[in-house]
Amino acid sequence: MSEHTSSADSTDPETVVEQYERQLEDVLAEVETETPREDEDGLGLELAGLELDRRDFIKAGAVAGAMSATAGCAGGILDDRGSGSPGTSAKAGSAPDHLVPPGEHDExxxxxxxxxxxxxxxxxxxxxxxxxxxxxxxxxxxxxxxxxxxxxxxxxxxxxxxxxxxxxxxxxxxxxxxxxxxxxxxxxxxxxxxxxxxxxxxxxxxxxxxxxxxxxxxxxxxxxxxxxxxxxxxxxxxxxxxxxxxxxxxxxxxxxxxxxxxxxxxxxxxxxxxxxxxxxxxxxxxxxxxxxxxxxxxxxxxxxxxxxxxxxxxxxxxxxxxxxxxxxxxxxxxxxxxxxxxxxxxxxxxxxxxxxxxxxxxxxxxxxxxxxxxxxxxxxxxxxxxxxxxxxxxxxxxxxxxxxxxxxxxxxxxxxxxxxxxxxxxxxxxxxxxxxxxxxxxxxxxxxxxxxxxxxxxxxxxxxxxxxxxxxxxxxxxxxxxxxxxxxxxxxxxxxxxxxxxxxxxxxxxxxxxxxxxxxxxxxxxxxxxxxxxxxLDPATTWDKEDYKGEKPYISEKQSGVERTGDRQVHVKSSVKRSEYGLQEFTVKEGDEVRLTLTNIEDVRDVIHGVAIPEHDVNLAIAPQDTREVTFTADEPGVYWIYCTYFCSALHLEMRSRMIVEPRD
Missing domain, CATH: 2.130.10.10 (YVTN repeat-like/Quinoprotein amine dehydrogenase)
Structure with a gap:
């Protein structure tokens, strides 16, 4: 702690201001304080209209900040400032209502x-x-x-x-x-x-x-x-x-x-x-x-x-x-x-x-x-x-x-x-x-x-x-x-x-x-x-699958299934709709790299489905008609439940799938 800084009386306004002034004196000790009345371009780049020089201006700003910093803890140094003092604030009550009633939209x-x-x-x-x-x-x-x-x-x-x-x-x-x-x-x-x-x-x-x-x-x-x-x-x-x-x-x-x-x-x-x-x-x-x-x-x-x-x-x-x-x-x-x-x-x-x-x-x-x-x-x-x-x-x-x-x-x-x-x-x-x-x-x-x-x-x-x-x-x-x-x-x-x-x-x-x-x-x-x-603006309320055609597949209920693509690679595809995943369960081997592709086949706005797999850091949110993919490693054998993270229906809690990871040996 420097010689100019003390924790004592740190909330006292005068002490805070004095500390700020001392710190600024240190910072600006080598700064040219003579404010030129006119520069070589004839622009008069002095701080226009000010009687104080630049050092005093910076100090004034610091003091204002110091005083603000003590508001609420030193006897109310700053008032509410909404009282409409003459020349600074308008009278209340002339503005149109900014409250938007329930069910109505903002402009x-x-x-x-x-x-x-x-x-x-x-x-x-x-x-x-x-x-x-x-x-x-x-x-x-x-x-x-x-x-x-x-x-x-x-x-x-x-x-x-x-x-x-x-x-x-x-x-x-x-x-x-x-x-x-x-x-x-x-x-x-x-x-x-x-x-x-x-x-x-x-x-x-x-x-x-x-x-x-x-x-x-x-x-x-x-x-x-x-x-x-x-x-x-x-x-x-x-x-x-x-x-x-x-x-x-x-x-x-x-x-x-x-x-x-x-x-x-x-x-x-x-x-x-x-x-x-x-x-x-x-x-x-x-x-x-x-x-x-x-x-x-x-x-x-x-x-x-x-x-x-x-x-x-x-x-x-x-x-x-x-x-x-x-x-x-x-x-x-x-x-x-x-x-x-x-x-x-x-x-x-x-x-x-x-x-x-x-x-x-x-x-x-x-x-x-x-x-x-x-x-x-x-x-x-x-x-x-x-x-x-x-x-x-x-x-x-x-x-x-x-x-x-x-x-x-x-x-x-x-x-x-x-x-x-x-x-x-x-x-x-x-x-x-x-x-x-x-x-x-x-x-x-x-x-x-x-x-x-x-x-x-x-x-x-x-x-x-x-x-x-x-x-x-x-x-x-x-x-x-x-x-x-x-x-x-x-x-x-x-x-x-x-x-x-x-x-x-x-x-x-x-x-x-x-x-x-x-x-x-x-x-x-x-x-x-x-x-x-x-x-x-014209935001979409559901996804248009044509917008991701060629980048991601669209998985229907009939296309849900498991495909082994390598000795340690598996592609799991599933549809998602209210209360039901297209695959009720799927089985992979310990150490498999799992590519999980899911499509929300709902076409009704506002029905989002989530996909979470405990202990695998999988967390997807899938909007209607959208497809999301995640790749992870099933590195530990066991049973891992898959659940929906969005409350989407009366049977939301029962909406489950199951990933079974079998021991490789």
Whole structure:
């Protein structure tokens, strides 16, 4: 324990604040604290509108976090924050009813990233009722995911990790609108991108992206999902095979393009600094990525040394041309184009990557519905940088494409839109959502707070926020969800690991005041979400066996049986229906490799059958008309009952089969 840290009085607010301040003094001791009033580009990259310098700003954020950390245990330092204080919260009672009556359906699907759980959570909007969970990077017993041959082999081929940290779900698009075909999501922990088939709400492909350790930001190339892009956040040597491990200046961060159909990585671009989050323009040319650590350091002191960073604007057609012309190096079979500042590909009239100076450590990029502007949240600056994408393609100096920088509040992280000219930005330190006028922000002086129309308190420390269909060219604008990192005293205590708090806010087509209408605890840590109107999706209620024809068989009752395919290999085939397996029993030999193929021959929705074999780790969930296969070794002689794990009928408990394993000798 350091000299600045003491366990005594650890819940006393003043003590906590003092500890944070001392720690920050240590961290920032070598940081340049003089905030420049104007940089070489004439942009005035000071923390616009602030009287305090950057060190004081970071300290202010830490103090706010320290004070929040003591809520509920030190005399109620934070109040309920829902009382509607003047100028910050709307009056209650004007929003339409968000409760959906029993038997009625929600209007929107919401897809939440599950964070550390590795799953996608599907909620209805506006009720916020959880409809299902889609396992992606995790095994999951209720759906048998990771237990049948197909999904277990997919997980194994994608790195065979035991978990994933998914962050940013993206829906496939056609003509700039959601087409209901796929959802794509990243794994920050292990550098993967997965695809979820929205006909069956099931993960059908996972790509372990070469040459990167962490895929953080993801987006599809609008308007027609030509690529799925992933930002490789962590800088490593290239290739990362033991060379240059002690020379961080030779590390690099990679921007990857994945084909949405084959899920193969087509090419990558190396850049300076660390990549963070990305979004696509609406015309198929630009992908804008926030970035940090232009210093290319490996510790916090170095990463926070300078007073600005550089957002990266990737010119996709220009990169494709470089690949077509063979202007790349190949590493682990992937073409890698040089997009660093010093690259010859960035010295001509059309650089493949433009570097736009911004205040330090911008966290996120979101492109507004018209595709004209990209919004870059400041995080360490109380501003949002507005980048004109049309100007970006015209000016030689990319800094001249910055057309606005409104001051929105402390700790801006993410921005969303209502389609009526308004943007909404989450303020992590202020624990608020700020609503502001885009055109007014462009007209106003940089650093002005005048474009801010309204703020509403949220509980507490919001990260991502999303309005309905805000990432399309035609948002709905009725509801907004704030994904808050902390819940504090909002719910019953459940031990030291508390739930997050997803809050539903009515924004009323953007013309009315914002109104907080509901709290919903969320299991840690949902990171982001995306919404689609129910009319844009057409999920199947039973499987179509034509969709897996040639990949798996369909086993009828008459086809149920046992076939020995080798001296120690057996293929067991069985139909499944209510109360009955097609095989009442089957016999194999000790040490046999058993391939078990089962088809649910029911054609009625909602009748799922399970297949579990004790002591063999077999667990399948089979939907109507679906076939699942699992391969295992019957390594011990004995009798092993097979039972259905889904309560499917009045005779559910009697629904049995029996595997008899005879001694081999």
């Amino acid at each position: 929107y699907y919401g897809f939440w990233s599950g964070g550390h759980s590795g799953e996608i959570r599907v909620l209805g909007i506006p009720s916020m009722r959880e409809l299902t969970r889609i396992p992606v990077f995790n095994t999951e017993g209720a759906r048998g995911y990771g237990y049948d041959d197909q999904t277990s082999e997919m997980l194994e081929a994608a790195g065979d990790y035991t978990w994933g940290d998914n962050h940013h779900p993206n829906l496939s698009e056609t003509d700039g609108d959601y087409d209901g075909e796929y959802l794509f999501v990243n794994d920050k922990a292990n550098g993967r991108i997965a695809r979820v088939n929205l006909k069956y709400f099931e993960t059908d492909a996972i790509t372990d992206v070469p040459n990167v350790q962490s895929v953080h930001g993801t987006t599809v190339l609008s308007p027609d999902t030509k690529y799925v892009f992933g930002n490789g956040e962590f800088r490593t040597p290239l290739p990362n095979d033991g060379r240059d491990v002690h020379d961080p200046k030779k590390y690099t961060s990679l921007f990857s393009a994945v084909d949405p159909d084959s899920m193969e990585t087509k090419w990558q671009v190396k850049v300076d600094g660390n990549l963070d989050i990305c979004d696509s323009g609406k015309e198929g040319r630009w992908v804008i990525s926030s970035a940090y650590n232009s210093e290319e350091a490996v510790g916090i002191k170095g990463m926070t040394h300078d007073d600005r960073d550089f957002v990266k604007a990737f010119d996709i057609p220009a990169i494709e041309k470089a690949v077509e012309q063979g202007t790349y190096e190949e590493v682990n079979g992937i073409p890698i184009v040089d997009g660093t500042k010093s690259s010859s590909l960035n010295s001509g009239d059309r650089p493949i990557v433009k570097y736009i100076p911004t205040p330090k450590s911008p966290h996120c990029v979101e492109v507004e519905p018209n595709g004209k502007y990209a919004m870059i949240a400041g995080k360490l600056s109380p501003t949002v940088t507005i980048l004109d994408l049309q100007k970006l393609g015209e000016v030689s100096d990319p800094a001249k494409a910055v057309v606005g920088r409104p001051k929105v509040g402390l700790g801006p992280l993410h921005t969303t839109f209502d389609g009526n000219g308004h943007a909404y930005t989450s303020l992590f330190i202020d624990s608020q959502v700020a609503k502001w006028d885009i055109e007014k922000a462009i007209e106003a002086e940089k650093g002005s707070a005048d474009p801010v129309l309204e703020k509403i308190d949220v509980h507490y420390n919001p990260g991502h926020i999303q309005a309905l269909e805000a990432m399309t060219t035609d948002p709905d604008g009725e509801w907004l969800v704030s994904l808050n990192k902390l819940s504090k005293d909002r719910f019953l205590p459940v031990g030291p690991i508390h739930p997050d708090n997803d809050q539903l806010i009515h924004i009323g087509q953007g013309e009315k005041e914002m109104e907080l209408v509901a709290d919903h605890p969320a299991y840690p840590e949902p990171h982001d979400c995306v919404f689609a109107h129910r009319d844009k």
